[in-house]
Amino acid sequence: MTDAQYRSGEKPVWCPGCGDYGVSAAIMKALGELNIPKNDIMVVTGIGCSSAISGQFSTYGIHGIHGRLLPIATGVKLANPKLTVIGAGGDGDGYGIGAAHFIHAARRNIDLTYIVMDNEIYGLTTGQASPTSLIGMKTKSTPFGVTENPINPLSLAISAGATYVARGFSGDPNHLSMLIKNGITHKGFALIDIMSPCVTFNHDNTYDWLRKRIYKLEDQQHDPSDMAKAFEKATEFDRDGSKMPLGLFYKTSKPLYEELDPVIMEGPVVGRSPPTTAEVEAVLKEYM
Amino acid sequence: MNDITIRIAGANGDGIDSSGDLIAKVFLNVGLNVFAYRSYQSIIRGGHVWHQVRISQNELHGPGEKINILVALNQDSIDLQSAHMAEGGSVIYDGSKSNVDALKDRGLNLVNLPMLDIVLKNGGDPLLKNVVAIGAIMKMTGIDIGVFSDIIKSKFGKKGEMIVNNNINSAKAGYDDPAVKNIMELKGDGKKRYMMDGNTALSIGAFASGCRFYAAYPMTPASGILHWFAAHQKLGVVVKQTEDEIAAINMTIGAASAGARSMCGTSGGGFSLMVEALGLSGMLEVPIVVVDSQRGGPSTGLPTKTEQGDLLFVSHASQGEFPRIVVSPRNIKESLYVGAEAHNLAEKYQCPVIILMDLYISEHAESINTFELEGIKVDRGKIATKSDGRFKRYEITTDGISPRSFPGTPGLEFIAPSDEHDEYGNLVTDFNAGIDKYVGIRRQMHEKRMRKIDTMLKEEKGVFVPDVSNADAEYFFVTFGSTTESVMEAVELLSPSGKKFGIISFKYLMPLDVEKTKALLSGKKLIDVEYNFTAQLAYLIKANTCIDISHRILKYDGEAFTGREIADKALELVSKW
Structure with a gap:
C-alpha cells in the first residue's frame, strides 16, 4: 500500500515553509511502510497549529481540546487495544497545558505513539513564549526575554518511564519517518519530539540555527539501552548550546499497561455484550 | 415500638462504620427495614464520628431524629450525643472508661456494659468492644443472638475460626451481661431484602446497562463508585484511576469514541475541572455519563457533608450551547435505574448525561425490597454500518441524530473535531471562517445538534416532567x-x-x-x-x-x-x- 491512502487530501493550514509539512509527510511514509489498515488507526490531536495535522488523515481521528490528547488517546486504547493509536500535537499542548498527562502517560507505558511538533513558540495564538522557548527569547508575551528555563521533554520522558524516546527534525523527513515507524512498532509509550520550526513567529530557532547544531546519535554509536548515556545525550543541548543530538536516545522493554490490566488482558471491552439478568442478579446478591 | 434509631458513636479508627453496617445487617436479616446514615470527618484517626441505623417494620424515608439506643464508645460520645437522646432512651457505655453523672436525672436507661473487660477475655482486639455492644443491642431489642453468629460466619469465615469465635463470644457476653435488660421486641417479617448505598446502586445500574469503562480521580463522596467498579472490574469493566479529573473525563470521551459505554464520576470540585471536556463531548457528539455527587461548597467546602448546590452549575457548565441531560435520582432504588437509563439516553442522543447525586444519597444505605431488572433495556442508538462514498459522521438529519461509527470499522472513517465542522467532520473554521457557505453550515450544524433536545422531548414520553x-x-x-x-x-x-x-x-x-x-x-x-x-x-x-x-x-x-x-x-x- 502507498501512503496516499492515509491522506485526506485536505489543504493544510500551515504557513509556507512550516516544519509541520515535513512531519505530516514523515508520518504518512511510516504508515505506508507499515501498511496498517486505515480503519484500525486512530489519530488524536490537541489544539495548536500542529494539532491541525488531524485534518490531513483519512483514518479515524479526534481533534480534541488543548492539552488533552493523551488522556483521549489513552481512553481509546484502553477500550480497544487492537487499534494503532497515534497522538500528535505541539510543545505548548503537550509540555505546557498538558504536561501532567505527558508524565502520567509515560509512566503508564501504554502502547501509544506520541509525536510532538516542537517549534519553541506558540504559533496559533500569534507568537507567545512556549514551555520550550529558550531563556532570553523575546516574544509577544516576553518582550524583555523569557525568564524561565525550558522544559527538556527528552530527559523528562526518560525519567517518567517512557520506553522509547527519540528526537527528529522536520527538515530531515526520511530520518524522522524511520523514528516514527519504529515508535509505532515499539510496544510501549513512544515519544518522538520533533524540532519543527515556526517560520513566522520564531526567528531564533530557524532551520539554519538547527542545522548548525544537530547531529545523529547513530553516527556516534550511542547505545539506547543505556539509561545513563541516554540522559547524558538528552541533556547535551542544556549543557552545550552548540550541539543538539537527533535519533533514538532511549529504548527499553517493560510490561505494557494493557498486559497488566486484569480486564484488558482478556481482550477489548468494546464489542462485549451487556451482562445478562442472571449476572446482574448475582451481583445484587452480594447486598442481600 | 415500631420505629427505633440506634446510634454508635466514637472516634475515627474505632470501627464505627463496620459496626454500623453490622447493626443494620442484624435487623435486615430478620426482615426489618433499615436506613443507615453516618457522620464522619476528613481525618483518619481521632475526632468524633457516628453511624446511625433506623429500624422499622415500615418503609423508611429518613435517618431518624432522636436516638433510642446510643452506644457511646468514649466520653466525647456521651457529652456530644446526649442532647439527641429520645425520651427514656438507652445509653450503653463502659463505666470503667466514661462518666455518665451528667445524664443521671434525665430519665434515661443507663446501661453500664464492661466492654473493655469482656474484650480482654476474648482475644483483646479493641474493635470487639463494638461487637459486645451489638450483643447488648440484640438482647435489648429481642433479636436471637444466632442471627449475629450467622452474619459473622459468612463475613469472617475466611479469616479463620479464632476470629469468628472471638466475635461470637464477645457478642454473647454482651447479650448475657447482667446489666443488659430486654426493653422491646422488634419483629421482622423474615423477608430477604437488599441493603446498599446510592453509589452502589448507581454502579450496579451502569454495569447492568453494559458500562465497560469507568475513570475517576478519588473524591468524596463519589469515591464509592470508583471503589465499586475497582472491586468488580473482573466482570469486564476497565477501571482507571487518573492523574486528575481532566484526564478522567477525556479518557471517558476516548473510550466512548472507541465504542465502549463509558462513565466518569467526581464531586463538584472535580466536575469543575471536567467542564471544558463536557463541551467537547457535546461538540463531538460522543455519549458519556458524568456523575457529580455533590458535597457542601463552595471550593473544598464541606468534604464530608451533603448539599444540592451544583444544580445550576452542571446545567450550564461549559462554554457555548449543546444538548445535555441532567438527572438526579430521588432514592437509592431509583439510582440503580438511573445508572442504566443514563447510558441509553447518552447513546441515543449522543450527548453528555450528568447524574446529579449528593453525599446523602451516595453514602447512606437503605433496605430495598426488590429490583425490577426486566425493565433494564439496552439501546445503543443509531449506529452506521455502511456508507456510499465518504462517511458523513455529522449528517444533517431531521431528528438531529447522525449515525455514528466506531474505529476498526472499514469505510466509516472520520475525524471528530472540536472546532465547528461540516457533515464529514471537516473544519468550517480556519480557511472557511466567515465565508458565506460555511457560515450557513455552522448555522445548520448548530441547529442539528440543538434539535436533539426536541427529539428527546418527543421520543421520551413522560420522562422530562416531574x-x-x-x-x-x-x-x-x-x-x-x-x-x-x-x-x-x-x-x-x-x-x-x-x-x-x-x-x-x-x-x-x-x-x-x-x-x-x-x-x-x-x-x-x-x-x-x-x-x-x-x-x-x-x-x-x-x-x-x-x-x-x-x-x-x-x-x-x-x-x-x-x-x-x-x-x-x-x-x-x-x-x-
Missing part, C-alpha cells in the same frame, strides 16, 4: 433528587395536621418539557424544598415556566434534612399563607 403525588392536595412541596425522600417523610408526618400536602418531584432537570411542567405547577400552592441557599430548582423552574415559588424551605448546613424539620417549617409557612 412526578406528582397526592394530586388532590392543597399544598405541594416542589423538590428534586435526594431531598424527595425527606419530603416524603414530612408528608407522612403532616398527615395528622388536617392539611393535605402533595409532592411534585423532579428526577430529570434538563431538558424540561416546559408546557407539561408548567401545567403541573400552575395554580397550585407550592413550597420549594431543596438543599442549598439560593433555591436553584426554583430558579430553573422560573426560568422555564415563569412560575415564581416564593415559599421556600432551604437548608445548607451539611446535616441531613429530617422529615420533622420540613414538616414544622411547612406548617409555619402555611399558617401565614
Whole structure:
C-alpha cells in the first residue's frame, strides 16, 4: 500500500515553509511502510497549529481540546487495544497545558505513539513564549526575554518511564519517518519530539540555527539501552548550546499497561455484550 | 415500638462504620427495614464520628431524629450525643472508661456494659468492644443472638475460626451481661431484602446497562463508585484511576469514541475541572455519563457533608450551547435505574448525561425490597454500518441524530473535531471562517445538534416532567433528587395536621418539557424544598415556566434534612399563607 491512502487530501493550514509539512509527510511514509489498515488507526490531536495535522488523515481521528490528547488517546486504547493509536500535537499542548498527562502517560507505558511538533513558540495564538522557548527569547508575551528555563521533554520522558524516546527534525523527513515507524512498532509509550520550526513567529530557532547544531546519535554509536548515556545525550543541548543530538536516545522493554490490566488482558471491552439478568442478579446478591 | 434509631458513636479508627453496617445487617436479616446514615470527618484517626441505623417494620424515608439506643464508645460520645437522646432512651457505655453523672436525672436507661473487660477475655482486639455492644443491642431489642453468629460466619469465615469465635463470644457476653435488660421486641417479617448505598446502586445500574469503562480521580463522596467498579472490574469493566479529573473525563470521551459505554464520576470540585471536556463531548457528539455527587461548597467546602448546590452549575457548565441531560435520582432504588437509563439516553442522543447525586444519597444505605431488572433495556442508538462514498459522521438529519461509527470499522472513517465542522467532520473554521457557505453550515450544524433536545422531548414520553403525588392536595412541596425522600417523610408526618400536602418531584432537570411542567405547577400552592441557599430548582423552574415559588424551605448546613424539620417549617409557612 502507498501512503496516499492515509491522506485526506485536505489543504493544510500551515504557513509556507512550516516544519509541520515535513512531519505530516514523515508520518504518512511510516504508515505506508507499515501498511496498517486505515480503519484500525486512530489519530488524536490537541489544539495548536500542529494539532491541525488531524485534518490531513483519512483514518479515524479526534481533534480534541488543548492539552488533552493523551488522556483521549489513552481512553481509546484502553477500550480497544487492537487499534494503532497515534497522538500528535505541539510543545505548548503537550509540555505546557498538558504536561501532567505527558508524565502520567509515560509512566503508564501504554502502547501509544506520541509525536510532538516542537517549534519553541506558540504559533496559533500569534507568537507567545512556549514551555520550550529558550531563556532570553523575546516574544509577544516576553518582550524583555523569557525568564524561565525550558522544559527538556527528552530527559523528562526518560525519567517518567517512557520506553522509547527519540528526537527528529522536520527538515530531515526520511530520518524522522524511520523514528516514527519504529515508535509505532515499539510496544510501549513512544515519544518522538520533533524540532519543527515556526517560520513566522520564531526567528531564533530557524532551520539554519538547527542545522548548525544537530547531529545523529547513530553516527556516534550511542547505545539506547543505556539509561545513563541516554540522559547524558538528552541533556547535551542544556549543557552545550552548540550541539543538539537527533535519533533514538532511549529504548527499553517493560510490561505494557494493557498486559497488566486484569480486564484488558482478556481482550477489548468494546464489542462485549451487556451482562445478562442472571449476572446482574448475582451481583445484587452480594447486598442481600 | 415500631420505629427505633440506634446510634454508635466514637472516634475515627474505632470501627464505627463496620459496626454500623453490622447493626443494620442484624435487623435486615430478620426482615426489618433499615436506613443507615453516618457522620464522619476528613481525618483518619481521632475526632468524633457516628453511624446511625433506623429500624422499622415500615418503609423508611429518613435517618431518624432522636436516638433510642446510643452506644457511646468514649466520653466525647456521651457529652456530644446526649442532647439527641429520645425520651427514656438507652445509653450503653463502659463505666470503667466514661462518666455518665451528667445524664443521671434525665430519665434515661443507663446501661453500664464492661466492654473493655469482656474484650480482654476474648482475644483483646479493641474493635470487639463494638461487637459486645451489638450483643447488648440484640438482647435489648429481642433479636436471637444466632442471627449475629450467622452474619459473622459468612463475613469472617475466611479469616479463620479464632476470629469468628472471638466475635461470637464477645457478642454473647454482651447479650448475657447482667446489666443488659430486654426493653422491646422488634419483629421482622423474615423477608430477604437488599441493603446498599446510592453509589452502589448507581454502579450496579451502569454495569447492568453494559458500562465497560469507568475513570475517576478519588473524591468524596463519589469515591464509592470508583471503589465499586475497582472491586468488580473482573466482570469486564476497565477501571482507571487518573492523574486528575481532566484526564478522567477525556479518557471517558476516548473510550466512548472507541465504542465502549463509558462513565466518569467526581464531586463538584472535580466536575469543575471536567467542564471544558463536557463541551467537547457535546461538540463531538460522543455519549458519556458524568456523575457529580455533590458535597457542601463552595471550593473544598464541606468534604464530608451533603448539599444540592451544583444544580445550576452542571446545567450550564461549559462554554457555548449543546444538548445535555441532567438527572438526579430521588432514592437509592431509583439510582440503580438511573445508572442504566443514563447510558441509553447518552447513546441515543449522543450527548453528555450528568447524574446529579449528593453525599446523602451516595453514602447512606437503605433496605430495598426488590429490583425490577426486566425493565433494564439496552439501546445503543443509531449506529452506521455502511456508507456510499465518504462517511458523513455529522449528517444533517431531521431528528438531529447522525449515525455514528466506531474505529476498526472499514469505510466509516472520520475525524471528530472540536472546532465547528461540516457533515464529514471537516473544519468550517480556519480557511472557511466567515465565508458565506460555511457560515450557513455552522448555522445548520448548530441547529442539528440543538434539535436533539426536541427529539428527546418527543421520543421520551413522560420522562422530562416531574412526578406528582397526592394530586388532590392543597399544598405541594416542589423538590428534586435526594431531598424527595425527606419530603416524603414530612408528608407522612403532616398527615395528622388536617392539611393535605402533595409532592411534585423532579428526577430529570434538563431538558424540561416546559408546557407539561408548567401545567403541573400552575395554580397550585407550592413550597420549594431543596438543599442549598439560593433555591436553584426554583430558579430553573422560573426560568422555564415563569412560575415564581416564593415559599421556600432551604437548608445548607451539611446535616441531613429530617422529615420533622420540613414538616414544622411547612406548617409555619402555611399558617401565614
